[in-house]
Amino acid sequence: GQNIDQPTEMTATEGAIVQINCTYQTSGFNGLFWYQQHAGEAPTFLSYNVLDGLEEKGRFSSFLSRSKGYSYLLLKELQMKDSASYLCAVRGHGSSNTGKLIFGQGTTLQVKP
C-alpha cells in the first residue's frame, strides 16, 4: 500500500528552529511537495524535492533522501505566523501526467512566544 507518515502535532518557540519529518512508502516516486495550511484557509505550496539533498528557500528548507523514503521541512527563525499545518505530499508512480498527489495527514505546528 501507499502511506505517508508525519507527526500529528509539534510545538516550538518563537525565534527557534523546528524540523518536521515525513516518511513515505509509495509505488514509485516522482517528487515530494510540502504545503502550508493556516486554519480555515487553503493549502499553499512551499517546496518541491525530486533529487536527494537540501533545497533552501528563505527561512524554509526541505530535505529529501529517496533511499530512506524520508523528507523533512526545516523552519528557521520561527515567527508566530508560522503556526499552521504542514502537509507532506508525494507524487507516485503512474502519476506523471495526472498530477495526482498522495497527502500525509499533516503536522500542526504551534509557535509560542
Place this chain on the structure above:
Amino acid sequence: DVKVTQSSRYLVKRTGEKVFLECVQDMDHENMFWYRQDPGLGLRLIYFSYDVKMKEKGDIPEGYSVSREKKERFSLILESASTNQTSMYLCASSLWENNQPQHFGDGTRLSIL
C-alpha cells in the same frame, strides 16, 4: 498568479438534495482535483481529471460524481446529499509536469442538515 475559484465559501443543504460544487481555474491547467478535508483524516481525493471529459476515481468516490465539459471548469456533484458528506471541500489544479504543484481554491464548507 494562479487563481482557483470555488463558487461558494459556505453552503447549507438538506439531506437528499442534489448538490453542485463548482470550481474554475484561469491558468489553462490540464489537471483538476476535488478533495474533502476532515479533522484527523487529512486531505482525501474524491475525483480528478487530467483532460476535458476525462475523469478518474480517487480514494473516496462513493456518493459523488464529477463533470469536466470545459478545461477551466470542474464540477463536483453530490447525487443525494447525506449528513456524512458534511465537510470542507477543496478544489485544486495543476500543470501536467512532475515538478508542478497543485494550486488550491479557498474551499467550500458544506453542511448537510
